[in-house]
Amino acid sequence: MSTTQVHANLTDEQVRQISGDLDEPEWLLETRLEALEALEDLEMPDVIRTPGRDWTNLHELDYESLVDPLNAAENKDQVGPDDVDVLPWAEAVAEHEDLIKEHFGSIVDPQENYLTALSTALFSTGTVIYVPEGVDAEDVTIRTEQNSRSLFNYTLVVTEESSSVTILERQSTGEEQDEQYYSGIVEVIAGENSNVQYGSLQNLSEEAYNFSLKRGDAGTYATIDWIEVNLGTQLTKSGVSTELNGDSSETQIVGAFYGHNDQHFDIDAKVWHRAEHTTADLVTRGVTDDVARSVYEGVQDVGRDAWDTSSYQRENTLMLSDESEADASPKLIINNHDTEASHSATVGQIDQEDLFYMTSRGIDPRSARNMLVEGFFVPVMEEIAVDELREDLEELVGARLRQRE
């Protein structure tokens, strides 16, 4: 199987060097080495399969040629207000070892699949955000600009009781190469009654491949809201999920993507209701153009003990071209009957009547189409409480539309 391809090329020494450069404790090095060791036995992340096809073929990627562990280069900016710790990885290791030891890999198992293990073994950059009890923090930003063939990033967010934080993360490409690989894992631990808002804007080079996995654990009365925007790369496999482990916890996952040229987005949004009175709202809107392809999987999993659950999901895809493809699979898995749950998904093109109405009002067809696409994103824009992210998205969508013939 192709799963051993990179491992053969990677050595313990490389991993030791990465860990040593960051001055990591022995236990963390061990975790990395174990992940490296496990590579040969691990499978690629699950992708949707229907008769005769894998919806996303990760096996076709040549990771061996993409991964260059000792030459990582980036331009990073990580800032936040004074009462919150926003620390680069090496500093965080020095200052908050106990916190990291407690939470690292607690939600995303380093050995969950081949790509999480690869990420764990090789990550050389990262951020720890620690929000103490009762602190309300806005404007934490993490900007990562990739300047090397491969870059592995890790983010840990821990909020103490009754705190709140808004985080905005962006990934972009500085120095472009023929092919690049960006891998990012985010773990969020939201303490009791805390509130985490995590927005992410992925706008990497269209030559790049991307694997990202973001997962949160919501404590009692906690809220975790995700905003996941994907615009760049030629292939993205992105997963955003929340475990509602505390009673009365809540989550919202807002997704937006816009694929053109030959981009391929494989996006999933998942929620596990594991406690009582939990609420989830999943909303994703995406556009596919040219020969782009989108694959969406949404899962609402209601556990046996999740009494009084409310869970909603909707996904809409707009196809702008005849050669694009949009696949969707919204799933409901219900084990507790005290549940109100629904999901819906639609795929369609621009409404011809709307277009006709606008052109009959004197708007030229191209502008009319662009306005309708921008309008299509409004329901998710409205859910994006981070002004900066919303404005950036509007601008990027507008630019992409204007770029269109």
Next chain:
Amino acid sequence: MSSDQDHLKETDTEARFEFKKEENSAVRSGKGLTEEVIRMISEDKDEPEWMLERRLRALKQYHNMPMPTDWPGQPDLTELDIEEIVPYIRPDVDKREGVDDWTELPDEIKDTFDKLGIPEAEKNALSGVGAQYESEVVYQNMQEQWEEKGVVFMNMDRAVKEHPELVKEYFMTTCVPPSDNKFAALHGAVWSGGSFVYIPEDVTVEMPVQAYFRMNSEGMGQFEHTLIVAEEGSEVHYIEGCSAPKYGAHNLHSGCVEVFVGEDAHVQYSTVQNWSKNTFNLNTKRAICEENATMEWVSGSMGSKATMLYPCTILKGRGATDTHITIAFAGEGQNIDTGAKVYHNAPETSSTIESKSISKDGGRTNYRGLVHIADGAENSSTAVECDALMFDNESTSDTMPYMEIEESKVDVAHEATVGKIGDEDIFYLQSRGLDDDDAKKMIVAGFIEPITEELPIEYAVELNRLIELEMEGSLG
């Protein structure tokens, strides 16, 4: 006698291998489906050579295909030992009379019919007692009424002999080839009985064609084949009363339905199935629609230990239409994995899927659907709606739709809801003087109404009664 055995006779070690040979040829030996068994079935049915050849080819394909094991949330099939089915073939062929006395039926089955209020004559038909005979009567009537117009409605085994040209053309060739899946291959090898319906061009069969089809020998009846060919401009409603419970030892029903809907033709296939709770119900049902053809599936899936059934329509011609209306009920220990598949392979095709499920007492229902809109199937539309009703916290209900959309000029919508039986609804009905049980029954009857109104009255009544009985927990 196989060539292996001939060969053995010539060797010195014959005596040593003799014991082994006995084991092999004894059908109960657990050696699985063999060529010998297939030849035995075919010979017993006095089949033409070409059908035997098809069976043998299907057998080969069966052995080369994997079991479905890794679908997310699929029913557990580990208790299903296909090797154990074979022994039931041989004795079946031997004793054609089978169980032919009402009194020999298990109590559970007799009770069901009593509770359903089904009259004795119909009980006999439903229970499989002399069903072959009963079926013939039904067919005979149909023939009298329609034969002048060229309508054919008969037992599939008979059709092989009497309409070989039609059967040769349509039987497991383009619609459900045995290579489709392991159970289609199994079916192709050991199929037996079923219905053959042929409607000539522009003929409308105004009354539903009904089959209470049962074989009188155990085992064989579990692999019935239904083949419906509706020529251009014809119309037919075919109903299968499949509320036939199976006897104790039998544990697999693997039927196959193939429907060919010609240009402008209209076929409705309705079925109410109620299998015994030890049955694995693994079927393949598929229709191919030509230009402007309409296919309607109406089904109630009751009973069985595990069901895997996803009726499929291939919309091959421009303007073809498909409708699925299904209801599944899962009670204690049952896992009903059902749904619908539609392939939109031509422009201006449309489909609607309405799926309802009820789970109770630890029952597990699953909607698994696939809607595929091929590149070029422009101006096609599909709407999928799934509703699940759950009675208690031991039960499970999953919805897993897959939508593969390769064409942009389409309209695709999927919606699913899950909810418990509303306390307020029950309270309201109770305040109007209904007791708790009656209130629940009334809510369920309302919930399944979209299905029942598509069925002729006697089937609607039967379905309602079956569900009421399931809710009372008074069925085996």
